[in-house]
Each structure stands twice: as structure tokens, then as C-alpha cells.
Amino acid sequence: MAEVSDQLKRNISLAVPRSDDTTVKGKKIISFPFQDPLPFATRVLAKAFQTNANNIGTRLHNADGSEGGFEGSQELERRLLSMIAEILGAKSEEVDGFMTLGATASNLDGMQIGREKGRTPDKQCKNTTAIFGSFLTHYSIDRAAKTLNIAPNFDDTENDDGTGYYKLGTDGRGRVLVEQIEEKIERIAAEHPIVTHFIVVGNAGTTMLGSVDDIPQIDALITKLKARFPEKHFHFHVDAAFGAFVAPFLRDVPDIGFRNKNVGTVGVDIYKTLPGHVGSGALFVRRDLANVTRSSSEYVPIGGSISSVGSKPGAMAVACYAILRLLGKKGLQENAQRLMSIASFARDQLSELNLHLFPNDLPIIGVSGRFPVELLDYYIVHESTFPLNGRQPLREDSGFAHIWNVVAMPHIEKNILHLTADYRWVLHGRNSLWNID
Numbered sequence: 001m002a003e004v005s006d007q008l009k010r011n012i013s014l015a016v017p018r019s020d021d022t023t024v025k026g027k028k029i030i031s032f033p034f035q036d037p038l039p040f041a042t043r044v045l046a047k048a049f050q051t052n053a054n055n056i057g058t059r060l061h062n063a064d065g066s067e068g069g070f071e072g073s074q075e076l077e078r079r080l081l082s083m084i085a086e087i088l089g090a091k092s093e094e095v096d097g098f099m100t101l102g103a104t105a106s107n108l109d110g111m112q113i114g115r116e117k118g119r120t121p122d123k124q125c126k127n128t129t130a131i132f133g134s135f136l137t138h139y140s141i142d143r144a145a146k147t148l149n150i151a152p153n154f155d156d157t158e159n160d161d162g163t164g165y166y167k168l169g170t171d172g173r174g175r176v177l178v179e180q181i182e183e184k185i186e187r188i189a190a191e192h193p194i195v196t197h198f199i200v201v202g203n204a205g206t207t208m209l210g211s212v213d214d215i216p217q218i219d220a221l222i223t224k225l226k227a228r229f230p231e232k233h234f235h236f237h238v239d240a241a242f243g244a245f246v247a248p249f250l251r252d253v254p255d256i257g258f259r260n261k262n263v264g265t266v267g268v269d270i271y272k273t274l275p276g277h278v279g280s281g282a283l284f285v286r287r288d289l290a291n292v293t294r295s296s297s298e299y300v301p302i303g304g305s306i307s308s309v310g311s312k313p314g315a316m317a318v319a320c321y322a323i324l325r326l327l328g329k330k331g332l333q334e335n336a337q338r339l340m341s342i343a344s345f346a347r348d349q350l351s352e353l354n355l356h357l358f359p360n361d362l363p364i365i366g367v368s369g370r371f372p373v374e375l376l377d378y379y380i381v382h383e384s385t386f387p388l389n390g391r392q393p394l395r396e397d398s399g400f401a402h403i404w405n406v407v408a409m410p411h412i413e414k415n416i417l418h419l420t421a422d423y424r425w426v427l428h429g430r431n432s433l434w435n436i437d
Contacts, residue, residue, distance in 0.1 A: 085258075088244065100307065130164060135168065168180040202238045207242070212361040235264050247361075342412055
């Protein structure tokens with residue numbers, strides 16, 4: 001026991017610094033979306049884990065359909081889902097939903113629902129689907145496409161039959177070009193009759209730029225496409241992993257949720273911008289689509305499971321419910337405003353370095369250029385690439401710019417001061433400000 005305990009202590013100590021640790025020991029977090037979980041929620045989580053509750057099959061609308069013996073945690077999951085549905089602009093009776101381990105799993109389920117809706121049994125194993133999203137869309141959509149046997153596409157090339165995952169361009173803010181979605185779908189629908197299912201992915205917070213696609217404009221486009229191609233099936237999935245608990249509380253961000261009548265599924269993370277625990281997410285789906293992927297089980301007797309996740313910890317539902325109840329709508333709004341305020345502070349500091357900063361819809365600030373190699377040993381930072389003109393997907397033979405970002409979380413307020421001081425040192429040989437109080 002002592003040996004195991006020592007090993008656990010050593011490994012736990014290797015974790016990245018938490019919000020209150022901004023000393024030179026370890027790397028300073030610049031690009032990681034997290035907040036320290038509420039202490040009360042952590043105590044609740046630890047207590048709930050002792051029951052080992054299983055919320056398999058639990059969803060918003062199956063009060064009697066989960067595995068027996070864990071009714072307490074299952075009821076709290078349904079209450080949690082109802083609260084989040086309201087944040088996303090839906091009445092609880094209009095949507096169904098279930099908890100997942102995070103938005104990567106939620107995106108997979110959302111893609112599967114889009115692929116299977118309206119499909120007859122004789123075509124369930126055939127690939128007749130095309131997916132459309134910007135090149136900034138999260139990698140989990142790539143993974144979902146591969147898992148669902150939907151081949152990838154690059155740039156303007158198309159598979160012979162028109163199926164696949166098409167990564168489209170963005171404007172200078174990182175928002176998908178809706179006219180490219182329209183052009184691509186209209187051409188494929190007209191030229192490739194085998195393609196019967198069209199999935200459009202809208203981003204409510206891209207990983208690198210914090211950009212939010214114009215969901216209402218895409219929604220209007222899908223209405224238009226449905227009228228033009230009534231024999232086709234259209235599905236609109238919104239990846240709101242980062243934006244679910246921020247965007248609804250900002251005046252300048254278009255509605256990302258179910259007030260858009262064509263939005264069929266929305267995936268969320270509960271921990272990225274809230275003081276929650278990693279491994280908590282959810283998928284919401286309109287009621288008329290809820291059973292598209294349902295599978296029956298003798299021990300999930302009523303309604304079956306509509307999720308690709310089987311057994312899942314009821315303790316996480318209990319902790320997430322505690323977080324949302326403690327915060328309330330006022331706390332959620334204050335949290336969103338605080339994160340945007342921190343982003344504004346970070347932007348002001350970075351602007352003094354004469355860096356090119358991309359506009360941000362959410363508390364993520366993209367910075368053009370390479371992150372200084374001299375600082376890589378001291379900071380945790382994400383780097384990627386971005387097209388020079390901002391209007392086309394990346395291509396090997398086209399120019400692109402490097403980009404790194406700052407994810408505005410509470411610990412950034414002090415870390416950004418260290419970063420800008422160190423950046424000046426790299427650029428101009430000035431002294432660093434490690435002694436900032």
C-alpha cells in the first residue's frame with residue numbers, strides 16, 4: 001500500500017499548475033480551457049463515486065428507462081439536462097438529451113443521428129452522406145466521419161460519388177463562409193444522386209480562434225435547401241463544446257441553439273468554461289430525432305439507449321448538477337462576462353507587443369506568428385496554422401501563417417503579465433517580470 005501511495009503522489013504532483021499556481025515552477029498555462037472545479041462539487045463528486053452509480057441509458061425523457069438501483073443520480077442527470085436545454089433555447093419537452101464524457105463523444109453521436117435520420121433498412125450500411133464544416137472545425141468531426149465510414153475530402157476535390165467530409169473556408173474572423181456551404185451542397189445534390197444525407201456542422205467556438213459561425217444564417221440556408229431538394233435529408237449539428245455556457249449570455253453573438261429551427265443536435269462540454277470536472281459533456285437532440293440511433297437492451301428496458309456511451313458514472317451527473325444549481329443563471333452570466341473581461345485584458349496586454357490578433361467572439365484570442373521557441377519550456381501553449389487570406393482551406397501548395405492562442409481563464413490574468421514581459425525580453429532583451437505580485 002505504501003508503495004502504491006508513493007507512486008500516486010508522485011504522478012499526481014506532475015499535473016500542470018492550477019489556477020492559483022503562477023510561480024516559475026512548472027509551465028504556465030496559456031492555452032488550456034479549464035477552471036478549478038468548485039470545491040463543494042469536488043466533495044460531492046468524491047462522495048457520489050462511493051455509490052458507484054451507473055447512469056446507463058439515462059436521458060432527459062425516460063424517467064423509467066434506466067438501469068434500476070441508481071434512481072437518485074439518474075434523476076439529477078435529467079434535471080441537469082433540463083437546465084442546459086433551457087440555456088440552449090429549448091423547452092425541455094422539445095428536446096431529448098444525455099450526458100457524455102465530453103463533446104468529442106457528443107459530436108460522434110450527433111453525426112450518427114445525421115447519417116441515419118430517415119434512412120431505410122436497405123440503405124443503413126451504405127455511405128450516402130456528405131459533411132460540411134470549416135477547416136477550423138474540431139478534429140472530432142474528422143474522427144466521427146472516419147468512424148462512420150464517411151471518407152474525407154480536401155479543398156475542392158470531391159469523391160467520385162460526392163460523399164465525404166468537406167472542409168470549407170472562413171472569413172478573417174474564422175467563421176465558415178456560408179456561400180461556400182450553399183455552393184458545395186447545391187452542386188453535389190444536383191450532380192451526385194447517391195448523396196441523400198447532408199450534415200452541416202456549425203462551430204460555436206473554434207479551438208484556435210474562439211470564432212462562432214453565423215448559426216442563424218446557416219439555419220436560413222438549410223431552410224432554402226430543404227425547399228429546393230425536398231427528397232434529401234439535411235441535418236444541422238452545432239459543436240458548442242466551448243461556447244455553450246458563454247455565447248448564450250453575450251449580446252453580440254448570434255443564437256447558437258434550438259431557436260434556430262433546423263438545428264437538430266448540439267454537443268456541449270460542461271467543464272471547459274465552467275468550474276467543473278474534465279470528462280463531463282452532453283448531447284441534445286430534437287425529440288423527433290431522439291430514437292434514430294436507439295438500441296434496445298434487456299437491462300435498459302424502456303426506451304433503450306440512444307447514446308454510443310454505455311455505462312457512465314452517475315457521480316459526474318451529481319457533481320455537474322451541483323455546479324449549475326450553485327451558479328444559477330446569474331452566476332452563469334457573471335462567469336461568461338468575467339471570461340470575456342479577462343479576454344479583453346489579455347488582448348490589451350498583447351496589443352502592446354504589436355502582434356497581429358484575430359478578432360474573437362468568445363474568450364479565445366488567436367495570435368498570428370510563431371510562439372517564441374525561447375519560451376516553449378515555460379508555457380503551455382497551442383499552435384496551429386491559418387490561411388493567409390482567411391478564405392480558403394489549407395493546402396500544401398498554398399501559403400499559410402502560424403498561429404498560437406490564449407484561452408482566457410482566471411489564471412491568465414497573472415500569467416499574461418508574465419508572458420508579455422517574457423515576450424519583450426525575447427524581442428528586445430528587456431528584463432523579465434518574474435517578480436510580479
